[in-house]
Amino acid sequence: GDSVTQMEGPVTLSEEAFLTINCTYTATGYPSLFWYVQYPGEGLQLLLKATKADDKGSNKGFEATYRKETTSFHLEKGSVQVSDSAVYFCALSLNTGGFKTIFGAGTRLFVKA
């Protein structure tokens, strides 16, 4: 079935380090791909999205490129800040199969000053 797999956390980085969180997916159709972020004590927020192959989603210095050939949507940021500490969820949504979005298990990021 359709699924999302993302790297296990926690990921601990020092401020200004480079971030990569890996995400791969399995889908029977042609999905749209998303990254959501959950800051402590808050609800999930849409961080970025890409709706077709080779699209790059970007927001707040984060980027992810939709790679159909490798079924991946890795999240990257060139220089993380303490305020980026949160849980990051990769997700997909299909234009067939109803109305749901399928989420990965989440990756917790800690950024140390």
Added chain:
Amino acid sequence: GAGVSQSPRYKVAKRGQDVALRCDPISGHVSLFWYQQALGQGPEFLTYFQNEAQLDKSGLPSDRFFAERPEGSVSTLKIQRTQQEDSAVYLCASSLGQGFSTASNYGYTFGSGTRLTVV
């Protein structure tokens, strides 16, 4: 309101008790979703409303789970005869769009959730 509001934030229920969880979506948002998030996991879809119509309830885990949105705004998720495996965070999300275009074009706005603990 400015965001999606859920109440209560925390609920402790004795096994066998009925509970009702409330979601107040962003005004004007057509689509409303309920998700269940177990500890250390991503959210899992429960049900979807477009206005007052429940168009997809395929994710509800059993007939003990029931959701309604009678006037197309506030929604209630009811769990009857709660069991320990029902312990989770229940998330509500709303969106301006409808159906697949919702996720593609707008994404969701999530509430902070209700943490249900069944003892």
